[in-house]
Amino acid sequence: MHSVRWLSVAQASKVLGQLVSVVVLSRLLPPSAYGVMALAGVMLTFASLLRDLGTGAAIIQRKNLSPVLADTVFWLNVAMGLGLGLILAAAAYPISLFFREPELFPVMLLMSLGFPLGAVTAVHQAWMERHARFRELAILDVFTQVGGLCLSIGCALAGWGVYAFVVPSLFTIGVSSTWLWFKSGFKPGRQWSREEFRSLWGFSGSLTAFNFINYFARNADSMIIGRMLGAGPLGQYGMAYKLMLFPVQHMSWVVGRALLPRLSGIQDDLPAVREVYFKVLGGIALLSMPIMVGLWSLRDPFVAVVLSAKWAIVAPLLGWLAPVGIMQSLMSTIGSTLTSQGRTAALFQLGIFNTATVLAGFFLGAQYGVVGVAAGYFVANSVNFVVTVVCMGRWLQATPGPLWRQMKAPVVSSVVMALVLYGAGIGFEHIVLPLKLQLGMLIAVGAAVYLGVLGLAFGLSPQSLLRTLKGKS
Structure with missing residues (x-):
């Protein structure tokens, strides 16, 4: 498959970047820094499932994609992203108390900023995948991976601890969202359809429920x-x-x-x-x-x-x-x-x-x-x-x-x-x-x-x- 070739390029860069990250950062950061980020990741992954609701897959899977459906998905994702960002920010302190990790509080506050940023362009990415524009997505992935890795190593050398993971993450979300907004070709309108929303739930409801179930299976060990x-x-x-x-x-x-x-x-x-x-x-x-x-x-x-x-x-x-x-x-x-x-x-x-x-x-x-x-x-x-x-x-x-x-x-x-x-x-x-x-x-x-x-x-x-x-x- 032609698409696999470009996706493989992007993923090869990520694998190489993560290998370098493991070798370098494991010597610069203590296990506790990885642990704090893992705890934050548990909450962030859960919120990510709520933000998407399986709507990206619905954009790709539909044989005939109407503009009304695309707009409905866009505004649904924006609302979920904004809401989840606020909820995560409000829950950051109680969650840090539950896990008895004070450093988790500021980490989650910063990471919550990524949800409204990412939600705005979730449909834009699904739009490009639907049209098999994997070459452009691969270039974006490689650029953000290299930039994030450089930032991560720089922050670790500067003694920023767990923030060596936080800063690159926000960089990746910010750059990706900006690029997708201007380059995807999808221009959201102001349309909203209750009928399309109900049809979305018929497809995405079970998929989202599966993703929630799968989330607990993959993250219960960390909790x-x-x-x-x-x-x-x-x-x-x-x-x-x-x-x-x-x-x-x-x-x-x-x-x-x-x-x-x-x-x-x-x-x-x-x-x-x-x-x-x-x-x-x-x-x-x-x-x-x-x-x-x-x-x-x-x-x-x-x-x-x-x-x-x-x-x-x-x-x-x-x-x-x-x-x-x-x-x-x-x-x-x-x-x-x-x-x-x-x-x-x-x-x-x-x-x-x-x-x-x-x-x-x-x-x-x-x-x-x-x-x-x-x-x-x-x-x-x-x-x-x-x-x-x-x-x-x-x-x-x-x-x-x-x-x-x-x-x-x-x-x-x-x-x-x-x-x-x-x-x-x-x-x-x-x-x-x-x-x-x-x-x-x-x-x-x-x-x-x-x-x-x-x-x-x-x-x-x-x-x-x-x-x-x-x-x-």
Whole structure:
């Protein structure tokens, strides 16, 4: 897909930027700064769901988009953005008292400014995505990512602590909103339609409800750790979670963002939807599995080299969270797929089950500390993964055979890579080499083995691999 190419450029810049950020900022900032920002992020993510209400997806999914609907969505988003900004500002102090973190108060006050700014151009971004203008969006993403990273490092060097995260965030929102307003081509009018608003709720209501349910599943760990254990342990857990999540999250985001418009265009052709969906899963697995299996296999030297001694607990946390990364990367496509079919009610029902399972895992695991939370998260995601695969098979009227044909190459190749890395790690115990050199050599060995098995056992050359990832036959 042409759109995937440009989205991949934008996400590659974000991945690179976040890698640099992790390596540099983890040495300049304490875990408590990460913890405070994680607590603020819990509240901000919740407010973001309220602001959008799934209306962006409605703009993209509608076959025939009327100006009245676009205007209705615009004014709804503006009202929600302004209201939520005020609510967050008013709630900042009580929330800081609940989590016993005084620094959370000014952080949330500043971050609340982003909601009215972002809400004004939410429709503008959806408008550009609907018209597949991903090249322009990619350029914007790269610019704001580079600018935000420079600001973040500068603030950290200046000793600004947690504000090294706050300032770049406001910069990104401000620049993005200004650019989208003038460049998107969408010009909001003054129209408002009750009928269009009611039709929006029929589509977006279940989608928003699913997003709320999914929010609690993804953020309950931060709330539990922040309340029970404090900002320091939350910062350490958040670092492990970020290392697990952001590579697969960005890859899945690229595919998911391009997947909804594509599937919406063929929503009445179920066999075609199945074919695209399975190819997308195979493409995600080809990338996410070796990264997460490699991270799991090399977690101890990776943490020692990339982070520092104050982050040592991240290694055992990754032992539980890296496998979760594989499962979540594959499950991340269900939202776009079911939304394209108009089955947001089914998405909501699945979200209820998944959230209940994850919450149970968090509460049981929290009795054993931060590592227990990670272990509970792994068990809950394993259950949810099996249930999700079964449900998607029924809803798409699919059999296991076509899915396994897409998945067997990355699964087998990743398992072989893990076994080789295990043996190589034992061998390096008897060789005196700098840890950085050992890690570099092991990464090279793992990549060579993975690509070698793909080529020798499954006939996937680098060229055919690229075609597969692009979704071409």
